[in-house]
Amino acid sequence: GQQLNQSPQSMFIQEGEDVSMNCTSSSIFNTWLWYKQDPGEGPVLLIALYKAGELTSNGRLTAQFGITRKDSFLNISASIPSDVGIYFCAGSNVNNNDMRFGAGTRLTVKP
Amino acid sequence: NAGVTQTPKFQVLKTGQSMTLQCAQDMNHEYMSWYRQDPGMGLRLIHYSVGAGITDQGEVPNGYNVSRSTTEDFPLRLLSAAPSQTSVYFCASSQTLGTLHFGNGTRLTVT
Numbered sequence: 553g554q555q556l557n558q559s560p561q562s563m564f565i566q567e568g569e570d571v572s573m574n575c576t577s578s579s580i581f582n583t584w585l586w587y588k589q590d591p592g593e594g595p596v597l598l599i600a601l602y603k604a605g606e607l608t609s610n611g612r613l614t615a616q617f618g619i620t621r622k623d624s625f626l627n628i629s630a631s632i633p634s635d636v637g638i639y640f641c642a643g644s645n646v647n648n649n650d651m652r653f654g655a656g657t658r659l660t661v662k663p
Numbered sequence: 664n665a666g667v668t669q670t671p672k673f674q675v676l677k678t679g680q681s682m683t684l685q686c687a688q689d690m691n692h693e694y695m696s697w698y699r700q701d702p703g704m705g706l707r708l709i710h711y712s713v714g715a716g717i718t719d720q721g722e723v724p725n726g727y728n729v730s731r732s733t734t735e736d737f738p739l740r741l742l743s744a745a746p747s748q749t750s751v752y753f754c755a756s757s758q759t760l761g762t763l764h765f766g767n768g769t770r771l772t773v774t
Contacts, residue, residue, distance in 0.1 A: 558705070585762075594667070594753050594765025595706070640705060650721050651763065653698070653706040 555579075558641050558654030565631055566662050573657045574625040575641030582645045584617050584624040589638045589656075598639075599626070631661050665689050669754050669766035676744040676773045684739040684769050686754030692764070694757045695737040696721070697729065699750040700768070706753065712737055744773045 558575045565571060575584070583602055587595035599610050601617035601624060608615055614627045624641055638658050644651035670685045688695065696711035708721030712731040726748060728740040737756075741748060751770050755763040 556705075561703075587763075592767070594755070594767050595763075596765070597762055600762060642706075650696075650708050650711055652708070652722070655703055655705040 556641060556643060556652055556654040558657055560657060561655065562658040562660070564660045564662065567631060567633060569631055571628040571631055571635070571659060572625060573639060573641075574623060575643075575654045576623045577643055578622070579643075580621040580645075581643030582621075583643065584615070585642045585644070585651075586613075586615050586624070586626045587640045587642060587653075589640065591637070595638075595640055628659075631659075633661050633663055635659060636661050667754055667756055667764050667766035669752075669769050671769060672767070673770050674772070676741075676771065678745060678773060680744050681740070681742050682744065684741075684752055684754075684771070686737045686739065686766060687735050688737075688754075688756040688764070689735065690756060690758070690764065691734060692756035692758050693734065694759070695731065696755050696763070697727070697737070697739045698753045698755065699723065699748075700753060701750050709739065709752075741771075744771075746773045749773045 555578050585600045586598045589595040599615040604621050606617040612629045638656045640656050641654040667688045693714045697709040698706040700706050707723045710729040712718045718729050751768045753768050754766045757763045
């Protein structure tokens with residue numbers, strides 16, 4: 553099956569620092585997505601990418617869909633305490649109707 | 664606006680017991696899915712449905728059954744619970760594959 557490798561597994565950073573995490577796949581995806589999960593809640597969509605090479609921003613978040621369609625990264629600039637949570641990458645293909653998730657990056661922001 | 668509602672929030676079962684995890688959405692979404700979340704493994708797809716009367720298996724379907732008799736509801740059944748099914752279960756829905764809306768999860772413990 554399709555495997556997504558997400559790194560790093562966890563990050564401990566100081567408030568104000570920038571963060572970068574990425575995801576690679578053994579297969580090609582048509583769509584890459586980034587979700588954030590707060591404790592005790594379900595994941596919430598942050599950014600969706602639909603085209604190879606696409607670079608999309610959502611406030612302090614920027615994500616890119618890799619040219620090979622097998623990878624994606626998410627950057628968070630000037631981190632704040634509410635950025636704490638687990639970030640998941642996900643890839644999907646319209647043809648097979650399912651979406652696969654990475655194992656997540658747990659982000660801790662120290663004030 | 665309720666979105667995706669999962670019940671119960673917590674459940675403890677003994678090995679061999681059966682139960683149904685409920686999921687309902689009020690957004691008229693065609694696509695619904697069930698994931699399980701285990702530490703270090705991200706979210707893994709159990710079953711999904713692209714519309715009423717249509718279901719299909721995901722990555723880890725063994726031990727689980729689903730049905731989709733209405734657009735709104737997508738229950739997940741455990742026929743004979745096993746300790747390996749201890750996990751947090753998330754239901755999700757979307758109009759188009761990718762922009763999933765998740766419920767807040769059901770935390771299941773099987774002893």
